[in-house]
Amino acid sequence: MRFSVPRYWRERHSYYRLKAAKCLDCGRVTYPYTERCRFCGSSRVVEVELVNEKARLLTYTVIYSAGEGFEDKKPVVIGIVETEESKARLLARITDVDVEELKTGILLEPVLRRINEDGESGLIYYLIAYRPVLKTG
């Protein structure tokens, strides 16, 4: 899969900082940012960032037969996570985890990762992924 360079640039704050839309009417958060609330249709939305929120793993899949551009990265883990405070749901790469450690409900934290690149000469694409929360003493 190839990203589009202009699109990646245009959407970089969604990728780097998880820019999302918080609805002033129903209070729910839509990721990525849209001008209209995905849940109630209101256009009264404000921009928020989810990059400082931890998240729970709701569900996941392990891709053993990865598509074009991801052949070197197998197995690839993709999950749907729900952020702790905003309760926003997003599809994200799950990283720094062994397949046998994966369990729904585990607490994750966002990290910037190098998700893909356009061959050896093209652009490198950095996106927020999630990893199990680092234990601190």
Place this chain on the structure above:
Amino acid sequence: MKPEELVGIVGWGSYIPRYRLPLSEITRVWGFNPEQPRELDVSEKSVAGLDEDSITMGWEAALNALRRAGVNPREIGAVWFGTESKPYAVKPSATVIAEALGITPSTMASDLEFACRAASEAMRISIGAVASGLVKYALVIGSDTAQANPGDVLEYTASSAATAFIIGPSGESAAIFEASYTYVTDTPDFWRRSVSPYPLHGEAFTGEPAYFHHIVGAVKGLMEKTGLKPGDFDYAIFHQPNGKFPVQVARMLGIPPEKVKPGLVTPMIGNSYNSSALIGLSKVLDEAKPGSRILLAPFGSGAGSDAYSIVVTDKVVEKRGRAPRVVDYLARKKIIDYAFYAKSRGLIKRIG
């Protein structure tokens, strides 16, 4: 007043990837003498994952430094990224990190290169920039996914980690610069041409004329400039290409090994190049008592060394708990074999 005294470390933070390659795996695969890792005093090296590079590691170290600093990212007026493993030959790494941390657009940003001491040069530059009032805060990052030719002796220690500092006014700082000094010459101890994926090293040059000569030159210069003596320092942190050199250079300077050990991280993770000495400082700031005086002397091939005298303040205590410590990252580890390492570092070539 000297410029250093107006400036300090407002926030600090590091990052170590979770994967560790025991050096015994390298001796096993290449048929090296199994005693060599012990002679280097390095047991394992940290290895960046498939989705990591110097930008992603630098991002996490910088995020930790920002958390400890507690400053608005938009107040940062310079992002200086020291590395010798830039993901792009041309396109700054500093702007990716600045954008991802919400620092852009009103900031300076660039990548610096001087083998393992580019980030230290950034630290000296930031002292001038903050002391002059040009910027309020500067973000200095040292981050490397160090390369080594497979089967070369460098492969034992070339590792991955990152460290970052928010440099700012001394009144807000966890540690204040007291003095700094730099010593550089043109020395061909280690280099990598632009077309080469791996560095070469001039065997006979790496020790005496490079590492030891420049670090001793910088530290002696600092001591002459300040009147400080080896006994005035509670901690001594040197560039750490292996576990032995820092202890040896300390001995040459009349500094006992117990002052070196707290900042010695290389035995557990290898040589993280631009983060090598700086992660030692990060670990010491995680632990040191207010009032402690730290000698910091990074080194970079080519060659040069900086010496700093840094005094820890009371503010270090409240800032510590705001981000993971170096020991937290040291404790998070997954042992890997040479095959996993080869896959992670792109040493396997597939077709189709």
